């Protein structure tokens with residue numbers, strides 16, 4: 563079950579996680595002696611038979627038999643894959659995932675993160691080369707240092723700038739399609755020739771980075787007028803909108819002693 567992650571690492575992740583905090587963030591827990599209890603989130607009940615033990619770092623339901631560690635809870639409650647649950651908890655605890663854990667999912671196959679990183683640099687270079695886009699950034703009150711910290715870029719006013727640069731071969735094209743950077747033309751009705759075009763055009767580009775700093779998607783704001791005003795990457799193998807918090811990586815990098823953090827939606 564544990565795949566290629568050493569058992570010692572899994573034990574450390576569990577040991578360094580606070581199961582009361584993990585479960586308490588999702589299920590209202592009541593203190594009961596040295597343990598905590600709640601109505602079980604995994605079966606329907608009126609009186610609590612779901613117990614969480616901070617000492618033993620596991621949960622147990624006397625009603626339905628649900629039982630496990632914080633890893634098991636995330637898998638059962640959040641429907642996470644084992645590796646995602648371990649990764650999530652390891653990141654919270656500030657633990658680096660061992661190389662073996664990156665196993666078959668990241669190794670082999672195309673380097674999608676690498677491609678996204680190259681695309682981000684392509685946009686950055688375009689911003690540096692485009693006076694109109696740079697002027698827009700300045701007009702919005704973003705200085706050069708902030709723009710660099712957030713790796714802002716510019717998607718050229720073109721239907722195929724990215725397509726030509728990153729997808730001349732069919733295999734590359736398939737990858738950037740999978741990454742949501744190009745769109746396949748709708749040929750129903752037969753009016754248009756088959757083909758692809760760039761999703762982001764004439765937009766100020768904000769790379770969306772995961773908590774490890776890897777580019778996984780983009781948000782694009784139209785320069786001047788156009789619809790839609792904001793356009794984001796679709797869900798892709800790398801980008802899952804509901805799991806990311808834009809700016810988290812950058813905030814960590816700043817290593818500032820924040821007295822207050824404001825988190826906004828929208």
Ligand SMILES: [Zn+2]
Pocket residue numbers: 602603604605612623624625626627628
């Ligand atoms: Zn239960």
